[in-house]
Amino acid sequence: MQSGKSIIIENISKHYGSVKALENINFSVDNGEMFGLIGPDGAGKTSLIRILTSLLLPTSGNAIVNGYDIVKDYKKIRKTIGYMPGKFSLYYDLTVEENLNFFATVFGTTIKENYDLIKDIYSQIEPFKDRQAGKLSGGMKQKLALSCAMIHKPDVLFLDEPTTGVDAVSRKEFWLMLKKIKNKGITIFVSTPYMDEAELCDRVALIQDGTILTVDTPVNVVKSFDNPLYSIYSDNIYYLLKDLRALSATKSVFAFGQSVHITFNNGTNIEDVNKYLKDTGHSNSNTKIITPCIEDCFMQLMSVKS
Amino acid sequence: MRIILFLLRKEFLQVFRNKSMLPLIFMVPIIQLIILVNAATFEMKSIRIFIIDNDMSSSSRSLISKISGSPFYKIVNTGFSYKQAMDEMHKGKTDAILNIPPDFEKKLFKENTGKIQLVINAINGTSAGLISAYTNTIINDFNRKIIIDASQNIAVNASLIKSLNINYSFWYNPELNYKTFMVPGVLVLLVTLIGFVLSSMNVVREKEIGTIEQINVTPIKKYQFIIGKLFPIWIIGLFELAFGLAIGKLLFNIPMVGSLPLLFFVASLYLIVVLGMGMFVSTLVETQQQAMLISFFLLMIFILMSGLFTSIESMPDWAQYIVKANPIAYFIKIIRLILLKGAGIMEIKKDIIILVLFGISMMSFAIIRYRKTS
Numbered sequence: 245m246q247s248g249k250s251i252i253i254e255n256i257s258k259h260y261g262s263v264k265a266l267e268n269i270n271f272s273v274d275n276g277e278m279f280g281l282i283g284p285d286g287a288g289k290t291s292l293i294r295i296l297t298s299l300l301l302p303t304s305g306n307a308i309v310n311g312y313d314i315v316k317d318y319k320k321i322r323k324t325i326g327y328m329p330g331k332f333s334l335y336y337d338l339t340v341e342e343n344l345n346f347f348a349t350v351f352g353t354t355i356k357e358n359y360d361l362i363k364d365i366y367s368q369i370e371p372f373k374d375r376q377a378g379k380l381s382g383g384m385k386q387k388l389a390l391s392c393a394m395i396h397k398p399d400v401l402f403l404d405e406p407t408t409g410v411d412a413v414s415r416k417e418f419w420l421m422l423k424k425i426k427n428k429g430i431t432i433f434v435s436t437p438y439m440d441e442a443e444l445c446d447r448v449a450l451i452q453d454g455t456i457l458t459v460d461t462p463v464n465v466v467k468s469f470d471n472p473l474y475s476i477y478s479d480n481i482y483y484l485l486k487d488l489r490a491l492s493a494t495k496s497v498f499a500f501g502q503s504v505h506i507t508f509n510n511g512t513n514i515e516d517v518n519k520y521l522k523d524t525g526h527s528n529s530n531t532k533i534i535t536p537c538i539e540d541c542f543m544q545l546m547s548v549k550s
Numbered sequence: 551m552r553i554i555l556f557l558l559r560k561e562f563l564q565v566f567r568n569k570s571m572l573p574l575i576f577m578v579p580i581i582q583l584i585i586l587v588n589a590a591t592f593e594m595k596s597i598r599i600f601i602i603d604n605d606m607s608s609s610s611r612s613l614i615s616k617i618s619g620s621p622f623y624k625i626v627n628t629g630f631s632y633k634q635a636m637d638e639m640h641k642g643k644t645d646a647i648l649n650i651p652p653d654f655e656k657k658l659f660k661e662n663t664g665k666i667q668l669v670i671n672a673i674n675g676t677s678a679g680l681i682s683a684y685t686n687t688i689i690n691d692f693n694r695k696i697i698i699d700a701s702q703n704i705a706v707n708a709s710l711i712k713s714l715n716i717n718y719s720f721w722y723n724p725e726l727n728y729k730t731f732m733v734p735g736v737l738v739l740l741v742t743l744i745g746f747v748l749s750s751m752n753v754v755r756e757k758e759i760g761t762i763e764q765i766n767v768t769p770i771k772k773y774q775f776i777i778g779k780l781f782p783i784w785i786i787g788l789f790e791l792a793f794g795l796a797i798g799k800l801l802f803n804i805p806m807v808g809s810l811p812l813l814f815f816v817a818s819l820y821l822i823v824v825l826g827m828g829m830f831v832s833t834l835v836e837t838q839q840q841a842m843l844i845s846f847f848l849l850m851i852f853i854l855m856s857g858l859f860t861s862i863e864s865m866p867d868w869a870q871y872i873v874k875a876n877p878i879a880y881f882i883k884i885i886r887l888i889l890l891k892g893a894g895i896m897e898i899k900k901d902i903i904i905l906v907l908f909g910i911s912m913m914s915f916a917i918i919r920y921r922k923t924s
């Protein structure tokens with residue numbers, strides 16, 4: 245593949261009327277890489293994937309997938325990519341085997357020919373191969389969709405929020421499967437709203453409101469977080485957040501599950517903060533320094549942007 | 551070609567796995583033919599008539615007995631008051647009033663002209679026309695009898711008048727059997743309904759489920775996808791026609807004068823028009839519900855303006871121009887010509903050419919509208 249890049253995105257913008265879904269997207273994905281597109285709902289993840297899979301025309305800009313132009317050579321792209329849409333979109337009224345067979349044949353191949361590639365995944369649903377796809381459970385549907393997306397041995401696999409609405413155990417299992425697929429040399433481009441999944445990717449792009457905040461390895465993204473990060477726990481998160489926001493030393497603060505994550509301006513003494521919390525009635529509060537995760541970085545990048 | 555075969559296999563699998571599909575294919579033709587053909591008849595039976603006989607003469611009685619002797623009439627009441635008769639009509643108890651004035655017979659013999667009044671409830675225009683026609687026939691018949699009787703009295707050559715008796719003979723449908731006329735039309739409705747509804751729901755169904763996304767990233771080409779989608783419906787449509795014809799023959803013994811292969815040839819062309827329209831609707835809408843509403847609207851207009859229920863010749867000029875763009879009207883005309891009249895390809899070639907043009911334009915619209923990339 246040319247210059248070792250599977251996907252090259254150049255200045256892609258997509259506008260729906262006055263809504264700017266994507267603004268000047270620029271990045272590239274290496275061959276054989278597991279690349280994560282991380283961002284909240286409505287950030288533009290699906291639009292970008294639909295453009296790269298030739299389902300949507302960009303308003304401006306261009307992209308190369310597998311060495312083919314997404315607009316001019318869309319027919320060639322379609323032969324070499326696999327796409328798993330966010331919504332389950334296989335035939336409900338066909339059985340597991342019929343679905344897989346159908347997608348194999350439209351790509352001019354057979355299940356047998358590429359069985360090795362999908363064996364790990366498909367073997368789990370093979371006992372149900374005569375069941376209609378609409379009657380499968382969520383996790384099985386997802387495995388079937390992945391099998392169908394890979395049955396023609398694509399060079400690049402696009403997955404649009406594959407783990408949305410899937411339980412924690414199945415999510416873990418799914419990422420293990422993706423690792424195996426990646427090890428077979430297939431480039432994986434996956435979008436997800438879950439920050440914890442970012443750490444499983446080789447590189448991630450953080451996307452927000454149609455613009456890319458950063459593109460880097462998960463480790464480097466975390467490293468870019470320069471301020472010490474504290475986690476503060478209190479009985480009443482709502483008042484804790486309110487009081488900390490009122491504190492002049494606070495640089496950024498946001499709720500994070502049962503506690504708040506906070507950074508302070510340089511030269512702030514953490515003891516002063518603890519005293520302030522005691523004074524404002526958070527007697528039960530507990531402050532500790534933590535290592536930031538991707539989500540912290542995302543929140544910080546977002547606040548910098550706005 | 552291989553891809554089309556796989557698409558076809560998939561479509562057929564889905565069609566026959568659909569639980570409502572098989573009953574639909576077999577029950578719809580049977581039910582439609584039995585109900586529509588028997589119900590939608592223009593023959594009038596038991597016309598309710600109110601008779602006001604203020605003359606009470608032998609002539610008036612003779613006229614009344616002619617009416618009561620006809621199987622088409624049922625005399626609901628007789629009386630002397632026009633007001634009473636009108637009340638009955640207002641209440642919907644009678645369809646027509648025959649008013650015979652007091653000196654009907656006297657005038658008839660003295661002035662050679664007698665006047666009677668016929669009042670018809672014309673809320674339903676079609677039946678009013680038929681009542682008027684039937685009653686006029688009876689009165690004419692009565693009239694002729696009087697002239698003959700009178701002429702015998704005044705010694706005019708009776709045989710001369712008798713020779714003016716007009717006898718009707720209805721070509722291609724000698725008994726004016728309404729069923730013979732209706733069955734081919736209902737068969738067209740059937741083929742249209744099945745073809746249009748199935749094709750308009752088909753592509754949009756893939757849109758709704760989202761499978762069209764998955765199909766679009768495959769190397770399947772536009773034309774392959776469309777052929778794969780429409781061919782099974784085309785087959786089902788032709789099968790429906792064959793099945794319907796068989797029922798028509800068995801239940802109604804409809805005549806099949808012309809060539810059946812020619813009929814199926816025209817039907818296969820006609821189905822391309824219908825499928826093209828359905829497909830076009832399917833590409834315009836986003837959900838099956840929208841597709842259903844639009845096809846309902848279009849079918850309603852096409853069917854009511856097809857000449858099946860109302861004669862095209864009696865429509866106003868502007869409506870007749872619209873009918874020229876109605877493929878259903880052409881096929882109804884062709885199927886009647888073939889089945890009842892035994893028309894060959896030369897007699898219907900003009901209509902066939904029009905159907906072909908419709909087919910080409912509808913299919914082009916549909917294919918242009920259906921785009922793989924938005």
